[in-house]
Amino acid sequence: MFIHIGNDHVIHSNDVIAIIDYHLISSSTIMEEFMSAAYADNKIKGPLEEAKSIMITKDQIYYSSLSVSTLKKRASMISTISKLDDFSDDIKELESEEV
Numbered sequence: 001m002f003i004h005i006g007n008d009h010v011i012h013s014n015d016v017i018a019i020i021d022y023h024l025i026s027s028s029t030i031m032e033e034f035m036s037a038a039y040a041d042n043k044i045k046g047p048l049e050e051a052k053s054i055m056i057t058k059d060q061i062y063y064s065s066l067s068v069s070t071l072k073k074r075a076s077m078i079s080t081i082s083k084l085d086d087f088s089d090d091i092k093e094l095e096s097e098e099v
Helices: 022-027 029-040 068-083 090-096
Strands: 002-005 008-013 016-021 053-057 062-063
Touching: 002 062, 002 068, 008 053, 008 062, 008 068, 022 029, 022 053, 053 068, 068 090
Parallel strands: none
Antiparallel strands: 002 008, 016 053, 053 062
């Protein structure tokens, strides 16, 4: 499944490693070093000016203008949807029996 993370970016949900509040970067020297290295490797996408959160994936880091809670809700909706049973074949079978 895919998650729309804002700013015209859609990512595969299986690629998500972490969703971090943007303001936490400056509170950790390790995170600052991590982001500096990613920036040097051109692995950061999205608008820094509007960033509320950071989505870390296997290959890229995305600045998102959406909050962590919004992204979390979108990710959990996808998780819920993927756990739903698919009864579409059963419905088609019942419809064909009625005809």
